Amino acid sequence: MTYNFDFGWLLVYYPQILHGIAITIELIVVAAVVGIAVGICCAWVRALGPAWLKPPVTAYVELIRNTPFLIQLFFIYFGLPPLGLRLSELEAANLAMVVNLGAYSCEIIRAGIQATPKGQFEAGASLAMTPFETFRHVVLVPALQRIWPALSSQVIIVMLGSAVVSQIAAQDLSFATNFIQSRTFRAFEAYFFSTVLYLVLAILLRWVLARLGRIIFPRTVAR
Amino acid sequence: MSDFTIWDIVRNLLLATRWTVVLSLAAFVGGGVLGAILLFLRIGKRRLLRNFVKYYVELFQGTPLLMQLFLAFFGLGLFGIDVPAWVAAGAALTLWTAAFLTEIWRGCVESIARGQWEASSSLAMGYVQQMRHVILPQALRVAIPPTVGFLVQVIKGTAVTSIIGFVELSKAGTEVTNATFEPFTVYGIVALIYFAMCWPLSKASQSLERRLNVAHRNQ
Numbered sequence: 001m002t003y004n005f006d007f008g009w010l011l012v013y014y015p016q017i018l019h020g021i022a023i024t025i026e027l028i029v030v031a032a033v034v035g036i037a038v039g040i041c042c043a044w045v046r047a048l049g050p051a052w053l054k055p056p057v058t059a060y061v062e063l064i065r066n067t068p069f070l071i072q073l074f075f076i077y078f079g080l081p082p083l084g085l086r087l088s089e090l091e092a093a094n095l096a097m098v099v100n101l102g103a104y105s106c107e108i109i110r111a112g113i114q115a116t117p118k119g120q121f122e123a124g125a126s127l128a129m130t131p132f133e134t135f136r137h138v139v140l141v142p143a144l145q146r147i148w149p150a151l152s153s154q155v156i157i158v159m160l161g162s163a164v165v166s167q168i169a170a171q172d173l174s175f176a177t178n179f180i181q182s183r184t185f186r187a188f189e190a191y192f193f194s195t196v197l198y199l200v201l202a203i204l205l206r207w208v209l210a211r212l213g214r215i216i217f218p219r220t221v222a223r
Numbered sequence: 224m225s226d227f228t229i230w231d232i233v234r235n236l237l238l239a240t241r242w243t244v245v246l247s248l249a250a251f252v253g254g255g256v257l258g259a260i261l262l263f264l265r266i267g268k269r270r271l272l273r274n275f276v277k278y279y280v281e282l283f284q285g286t287p288l289l290m291q292l293f294l295a296f297f298g299l300g301l302f303g304i305d306v307p308a309w310v311a312a313g314a315a316l317t318l319w320t321a322a323f324l325t326e327i328w329r330g331c332v333e334s335i336a337r338g339q340w341e342a343s344s345s346l347a348m349g350y351v352q353q354m355r356h357v358i359l360p361q362a363l364r365v366a367i368p369p370t371v372g373f374l375v376q377v378i379k380g381t382a383v384t385s386i387i388g389f390v391e392l393s394k395a396g397t398e399v400t401n402a403t404f405e406p407f408t409v410y411g412i413v414a415l416i417y418f419a420m421c422w423p424l425s426k427a428s429q430s431l432e433r434r435l436n437v438a439h440r441n442q
Contacts, residue, residue: 003301066375066421067414068382070393075414078406156285163287164383174289187297195290202285 007193009184013176020176021197023090027172028159028205031097035158036151038098039105044135046106047113057106064103069161072096077168093165093172101158108150112143145217152209156202163198173197227403233412239395240416246391247378249313254320254377261325266332268350276325283322288383291315296387312384320377327373331366332358368432375421375428382417392416 010017045057064072076099077092087095116139124134144151166175173194181190265276283291295315299306335358343357385394396413400406 062422062425063414063418066379066425067417068379068393070382070385071396071410071414071417074393074396074406075410078400079410080407082405082407160285160287163289164386167386174287177290177293188294188301191290191293191297195286195294198287198290199282199285 003188005189006186007189009180009186009190010193013180013183016176016179017173017194017197020171020173020194021201023170023172023175024159024162024201027090027093027097027162027165027170028155030094031101031158031162032155034098035101036105036109036155038102039109040140042102042106043109043113046110048131048135061103061106064100065107069096069100070164070167072100073165073168089165089168089170092168093162093170096165097158097162100161101154104154104158105151108147108154109143111150112147113139115146116143141217145213148209148213148217152206152213155209156205159205160198160202173201227405229408232399232403232405232409235399236392236395236409236412236416239390240392240420242389242391243378243381243393244420246309246312246316246381246384246389247374250316250320250381251374251377253313253317254324257317257321258324258328261321262328262332265325265329280322280326283319284326288315288319288380289386291319292384292387308384308387308389311387312381312389316377316380316384319380320373323373323376324370327369328362328366331362331369334365335361364435367435368428371424371431372428375424378421378424379417 042057042061045053046061049057073092073096076096077087077089080087120138120142121134124138125131129137162172163174165172166178169175177190177194181187184190261276261279264272265280267273292311292315295318296306296308296311299311299314339357339361340353343353348356381391382393385391385397388394390398392413396409400409403409
């Protein structure tokens with residue numbers, strides 16, 4: 001192997017890399033907040049909601065969970081404009097990630113809701129809480145606490161999966177990497193460096209989510 | 224411009240689906256074999272090897288599959304090998320699958336009660352005998368549903384290999400779109416083909432879990 005590694009381009013292209021990291025973080029923050037909100041709504045429908053709403057939500061969840069994210073992204077970005085819904089690259093990437101995480105988090109949160117002991121619902125009702133109040137205060141918070149580790153893993157998986165949004169020219173970290181390698185022809189170094197950055201992002205995200213879990217769910221909440 | 228019927232689109236996509244299936248199976252089988260070897264190192268007695276596998280799993284679970292594919296594609300090229308896309312795709316997917324299967328199976332082995340190890344050890348069984356006769360037969364029952372479930376992830380993972388130029392279902396979808404200018408129809412059909420492959424596996428995984436769970440309850 002007579003290849004000389006060269007990371008000198010880092011000095012020139014660091015603004016692109018920083019911009020890419022910022023976009024990747026923006027994408028995952030939006031996807032996590034909105035996606036989990038979608039997931040909570042869908043989980044409520046699947047676990048406790050009215051019967052007529054269940055089939056469409058089930059179809060959404062099953063369809064998303066059994067197709068690749070890349071195809072969902074292409075469908076939203078290339079497939080919807082002919083129907084009149086034209087989105088920018090970033091909007092399409094954001095929407096695809098929200099739709100994707102919404103379906104996965106729905107199943108995770110539903111598992112948490114269904115693990116709630118029946119007595120909790122009865123206790124809520126006996127305190128004259130409406131079904132919504134019971135769900136909001138008695139069921140949902142412990143359910144989220146129960147499944148927080150699984151939900152955190154799913155958020156990290158979606159963040160790593162977001163690398164493919166560069167394929168619709170959303171300017172995230174992998175887009176910046178493609179740009180750099182096309183300018184410098186230092187393909188291996190560029191991809192190696194951004195792989196390390198993704199690893200660091202994943203470790204940081206895991207840490208942030210663990211901290212967030214401790215802040216949102218103080219220890220006093222009953223399991 | 225010539226006209227394309229739905230059948231033209233579907234036929235071309237189905238032809239490309241073969242390669243999705245082949246790549247999925249190759250990665251699943253290769254990853255399964257490698258994953259089994261890594262599993263033995265991960266739960267073995269040598270600390271150095273245990274840590275090696277731990278970091279291997281961490282690395283592959285903590286980085287995007289797309290980056291792994293690019294590194295395989297350009298990394299193998301550094302050794303002067305001219306890498307066709309299918310080699311890079313197969314290699315990266317195999318390593319990626321092995322990392323996830325090792326971690327899934329480790330969980331299954333560790334779910335076997337401690338007493339099973341102690342009981343078999345008190346019968347003067349060696350490590351291999353314990354594994355062969357006591358631990359693995361029980362762990363296997365627990366392992367089947369999540370393993371089938373992970374096959375779905377592998378099939379979906381093959382879509383990413385289209386980005387390094389491997390022509391499978393997703394890449395064919397892009398090519399057919401470029402010829403027909405009907406992205407809604409084409410990507411819709413592509414999604415349905417993926418769904419037709421993945422959904423039965425997901426359902427099988429769920430029903431296996433319900434059925435095999437009965438044996439697991441008595442621990």
